[in-house]
Amino acid sequence: MHWEYAPAPQAQDIVELRPSYGLFIDGEFSDPDDGTSLETVNPATEQVLARVAAAGPRDVDRAVTAARRAYQQTWGPMPGRERAKYLFRIARLVQERARELAVLETLDNGKPIRESRDMDIPLVAAHFFYYAGWADKLEYAGFGPSPRPLGVAGQIIPWNFPLLMAAWKLAPALAAGNTCVLKPAETTPLTALLLAEIIQQADVPPGVVNIVTGDGLTGEELVLHDGVDKIAFTGSTEVGKRIQRAVAGTSKHLTLELGGKGANIVFEDAPIDQAIEGIVNGIYFNQGHVCCAGSRLIVQESIADAVIDRLKRRLQTLRLGDPLDKNTDIGAINSPGQLDKITELTASGIREGAERWSSPCALPDRGYWFPPTILTRVSQSHRVAREEIFGPVLSVLTFRTTQEAVSKANNTPYGLSAGVWTEKGSRILWMADQLRAGVIWGNTYNRFDPSSPFGGIRESGFGREGGRHGLEAYLDVR
Template sequence: MSFLDYAPAPESTSILALRSDYGLFIDGDFVDGSGTPFASISPATEKQITMISTADASDVDRAVAAARRAYDTTWSTMSGRDRGKYLFRIARLVQERARELAVAESLDNGKPIKESRDVDVPLVAAWFFYYAGWADKLDYAGLGPNPRALGVAAQVIPWNFPLLMLAWKIAPALAAGNTVVLKPAETTSLTALLFAEILQQADLPAGVVNIVTGAGSTGEALVNHPDVNKVAFTGSTAVGRAIARSVAGTDKKVTLELGGKAANIVFDDAPIDQAIEGIVNGIFFNQGHVCCAGSRLLVQENIHDEVVDRLKQRLSTLRLGDPLDKNTDIGAINSREQLDRIRELSDIGEQEGADRWTANCAIPENGFWFAPTIFTNVSTSHRIARDEVFGPVLSVLTFRTPAEAIAKANNTPYGLSAGIWSDKGSRVLAVADKLRAGVIWANTFNRFDPASPFGGFKESGYGREGGRHGLAAYLSPTRTGSASGTDSTSSPDSSSSARKKAAK
């Protein structure tokens, strides 16, 4: 036993009081779904956790109707102050039940408990706390006085940060005065259903938030429902495209937060210890199931060997295993399907000529696991440098000049995030200006905050979540088609009459 081997320190699941099956949460109550229920399993053990209902089109219809009713009769007529109070209540309840939520999340999703406990759940509470304060200050959201809610929001979220993505969607929607029908990802519905219990404890009016579980067809029915006014989606670019197509010609407002293939650029003057930690955090945080993961490492050529050696050393110390163990760094891959995809793309990486290195760590017998992996000798045309792997796989490329780094970083249809490591402030700012990505982390990576807008350029989607921008995505100005500041030339008549005098 080396100094790196710790005794097991698993978080107890006794804090959970899970039911053997969960219904849909519609109009304030749990109801049975009309589709065939499915099992939710722990990806670390493949053991069943509970049974989850499937909402079919008729269930979605009921949920949207409940949301519409709640919007018309309750939520849109309530004062912003009171809406805010409900959101503050929710934030506090999340804090109170934080440990339970963290355990449930790690059990259901497979992510290490230290991440769900220290990142996901605290951010969930922060998100509700932040947007709670906005609810009675909408006049300052940047859309002019008395901005209006959009109505019913259809929200579809992914499996990588189940409860956090729920918070990103629901908090701003409710603060702005919308009501919500949310569909969690098929493999990670559990914390959304626990959240529904929190809403009951908060005494949130029935129908303001409805949660429908199921697979892709449930989401499709929700997004395409004619009575929703807003569609918010986080997930794959392929599904994002389908949604953009399906809303064409409708009045639905859309925000899409899709895939990424972020460059993490390390210059030779970077603070190397921090950079190594940042690279590890950038791609191995949450098993690499992060849309903004720093999956393409661009290292200045003269420090390539040093960086790669130190990375390998560092990765050799990561502990892979039981997500509920407090010492675990790398948890389970969320599903067999995702594991297959990571394996397939990694095999293609080898076939295309890149050099594969995998950390030597014991893989548990059951469950879905993928050891941290680095590819060197990667060229820009390789699939592992182009496709989103969404797993703990890092592709290393090199550059010589800042211009080359920028060109390579931008050489992707995605544009979600990027990282820069350098001790030279002027270089950091100049490079940040040139990167076509929505979030740039300089000398840090994978930071999230409710006050900070997040979202992509190009095929990483459109719209922002977080901050005032994220709030505005759920509002429309009172005057149609224009924001504040249209006074001077907005009407052809008004200014022309003044001009006629000047005309000869």
């Protein structure tokens, strides 16, 4: 019998939205000196959530100056065990206010509350806890007897995991003794600003963390500022290259975590039902707005039809709709610009000969939506097999021999992630050796842990976040 789940919306009154937000500089919120403001929108309803300051050059300078002062006077000289206390405090406050953060993240980003509640926010807390533990043990991290911090870190983060990316950047930087100027993404600044409140609540000394909201121009000011010792960027390869050009020849340290076109490789002896879940989790998790998404399914030809049939059946059970509904699996696309890009790239795939199948789910009238989609008959030369779509669109390729799987997987300018599905453990290890990617998952996909380093090679960037390796990006190891 048919059973329709009743709406189960998460109450949003836990979040108190202010009509406008200033910049968080030197421990206080202030209006921009020479900046402007921008609106942030709920992508599921197109309603304006709040006005947020867009920092100008003088604002960025204020933030960097405050960070420098804090680095020299409070945070830099502070013993690691004291810094750890603040980080533990932030982690606990994130846990205490987890529901509030999750709801706000879903409102601002469009991701399902199930994901912000069960993935994003718990991982944020876990990241702060993990690096809090490192703060007084840096001399044992393998970077020499007394590794020094770099100074002021300028950190620019994307909109796909707004708060999680803030945590990935701030936690290791602060543990290592740096101070930070963080620029959240233009379309998703709100949880970072709530984190600023938590940082105030945790009594972190003024200037240690500064949050300057704004668009690309603000980011550019931050990258070009002379007072910054380190730039850490997560975002598109195109912008990453521009940043790398801008800091070339300066003394600034740089780490980049850029795009990807992850290969999810399924062998004929794979645990098939779990592989289907892994494919779904690889590309439809967070609407495919995941840099390490398994956007290319490379499946052995003997089981390709069976896998695609099962995948289609499974996609029809994915629930697309109100991101605040606790039973929603697929939320809204973050912005109209991103929706256009997904639509355009998918159309190019069809023009080039791919076959499109989309889950026949109804799309809401308002907001930005794209149904879970599979492109079959894709060949290596198609744009949809080469360019990052950053949406819920899976390109399917097949292989006959293991060598073919390896060469197809590696035939990309990117090198962030890959997945291997097989019941044979030795084959996973062998494949991991052959695949050119920073992260390789065996019989799983899109699993994260603060103790495990994450990062890419080639056009996916350089530097690692997470784990002991993540400290290296914020220590003077030369």
